[in-house]
Each structure stands twice: as C-alpha cells, then as structure tokens.
Amino acid sequence: MKASHLLPALLASLICAAVGAHADEVSVAVAANFTTPMKQIAADFEKDTGHKLVASYGATGKFYAQIKNGAPFEVLLSADDETPTKLVKENAAVAGSQFTYAIGTLVLWSAKPAIVDNQGQVLKNGGFDHLALANPKLAPYGAAAVQAMQALGVYESLSPKIVMGENISQTHQFISTGNALLGFVALSQVLVDGKIEGSHWVVPAKLYAPIRQDAVILDKGKGKPAAEALIKYLKSDKAKAVIKTFGYALS
Structure with missing residues (x-):
C-alpha cells in the first residue's frame, strides 16, 4: 500500500x-x-x-x-x-x-380514575383495602408518606391497610397492577408528557420534610x-x- x-x-x-x-x-x-x-x-x-x-x-x-x-x-x-x-x-x-x-414531590396516586380526589380526602374517608408505600426505613419517599399521614392524623387508622414496597418502583407496581387501589409514589413516576393517568393528589410540601x-x-x-x-x-x-x-x- x-x-x-x-x-x-x-x-x-x-x-x-x-x-x-x-x-x-x-x-x-x-x-x-x-x-x-x-x-x-x-x-x-x-x-x-x-x-x-x-x-x-x-x-x-x-x-x-x-x-x-x-x-x-x-x-x-x-x-x-x-x-x-x-x-x-x-x-x-x-x-x-x-x-x-x-x-422530589410526593403524590397520592391510583391507576383508576375518580378514586383519589384533589384534596386527599380519600385517606380520611377510607373505602379501600390496601394503601401502598415504599419502606420508610429504606426509601425517603416512604418516610415522607408516613410524615404526611401523621400530619393529617390518619396514620394510625390506615396502618393496618399499608402494604410496603421494597422501593418506590415496587410500590408503583403494586398500584399499577391493582394489588393496591392507591398509594404514595414520586410524581416523576406517574407524570408522562405532562399528564397523569388515573387519579391523583399532589401532597402539599408542608406535610413532609423536603x-x-x-x-x-x-x-x-x-x-x-x-x-x-x-x-x-x-x-x-x-x-x-x-x-x-x-x-x-x-x-
């Protein structure tokens, strides 16, 4: 060459x-x-x-x-x-x-429409068997969910209904598959192109530590x-x- x-x-x-x-x-x-x-x-x-x-x-x-x-x-x-x-x-x-x-932003979410109202009153009204959240000992979003429920005065009454995911992804899976009617996840997990399927309530930031x-x-x-x-x-x-x-x- x-x-x-x-x-x-x-x-x-x-x-x-x-x-x-x-x-x-x-x-x-x-x-x-x-x-x-x-x-x-x-x-x-x-x-x-x-x-x-x-x-x-x-x-x-x-x-x-x-x-x-x-x-x-x-x-x-x-x-x-x-x-x-x-x-x-x-x-x-x-x-x-x-x-x-x-x-991060915490949101209460259900894969089904008309389950979660825009004030989070569903937590006080009940009418569901399972509430999903990430293990608060491992996942900060789970800890934030507990803080929010305590601030609302509903944690004790809802404790028997709580199902815990190992992390926030498993928690989302519980809700999306219907194993839990509703639960606490990160807003980032349910926000797609600026929209959220199902029903949700963005939890006020004052209810949990940033x-x-x-x-x-x-x-x-x-x-x-x-x-x-x-x-x-x-x-x-x-x-x-x-x-x-x-x-x-x-x-």
Whole structure:
C-alpha cells in the first residue's frame, strides 16, 4: 500500500486511540424514583461525553449498605441528602462533591380514575383495602408518606391497610397492577408528557420534610474522569431541563 493511502488510516487510528484514552466508564447507584429521567440523562451523557454509564436502580437504604460492604459504585444519586452526607462523614465519599440534583414531590396516586380526589380526602374517608408505600426505613419517599399521614392524623387508622414496597418502583407496581387501589409514589413516576393517568393528589410540601435528592462521588470514583464528568453533567442546563420535565424542582 502506498504511503499516501496509509496516512488516512493511520490518522483515523490515532483519533480512535485518543478518544479511547479519554473515554471512561462510571458505575452509578440511582434512587429508584429517578429511573426514567436517569435513563434519558444517561443516553445524553454518553452521547455528549463519550463516557459509558452503567446504572443500577434501587432503594437508597439498600445502596448505603452495599456501598459500606464494598460494592463497586463510583457515584450515588440518592433519594435523600442524609445518606450522601453520612457517607462523606464516614470517608466513603468525596468531600466537596455532594450537591442537590433534584427536589422530589410526593403524590397520592391510583391507576383508576375518580378514586383519589384533589384534596386527599380519600385517606380520611377510607373505602379501600390496601394503601401502598415504599419502606420508610429504606426509601425517603416512604418516610415522607408516613410524615404526611401523621400530619393529617390518619396514620394510625390506615396502618393496618399499608402494604410496603421494597422501593418506590415496587410500590408503583403494586398500584399499577391493582394489588393496591392507591398509594404514595414520586410524581416523576406517574407524570408522562405532562399528564397523569388515573387519579391523583399532589401532597402539599408542608406535610413532609423536603425530599432533597443529593448526588455524590463515592470513594471508588475518586479521581475517575467519568465520575467527575457525570457530576458536572448533572449540573448542566441540558440535564436540568430533563429533570424539570419529570416534575422535580431544582435547588
């Protein structure tokens, strides 16, 4: 082959090698409520940065235990701000990397229309056998649901009807399949193109502590280009626009 023909091939090879040298992979533990927006953000992140993102979705409480037991996660997108703070204090996460990427909204939802009224009176009126919520010991949205019911003075009377999901995704599944007529989930799970199927009540924010969802680089992600790039990307206007589309507030 002539040298003139070798040059383009060599150049292409060098470009690929350069891109490969800068490309990295990041393993991310993501709060279950943030599953749908994260899938969209992950696709954009990979396209815009060249880094690969491997996400696992689940309950924040379970992720905490897994991280403490040596799970290979490099970034945590928590459903609260307490868990990342605790991990930083325990030297399991990078100090200074923590920030609030979203503020969650709690909603009482039924897959069926005309079940949940716009004042949440259904909680006081009863007329249902099962009320679903995520385990409050593991999932911040479950804890918020308990706080809201306590504020409304209905928690004790409704306790026998509560069915608990391991995380907010399983809770949504209980309701969508009809195993529970209604329950508490994240607004992001039921908001599709600005609309919500079935019936719902957006729980007033004054009834529960703010669900500040923080991200943090974990110890295993310290100094990793893709981990740092993801934290930076979550703060970008493009990522923020996606987050707002799913009903979250920004800090």
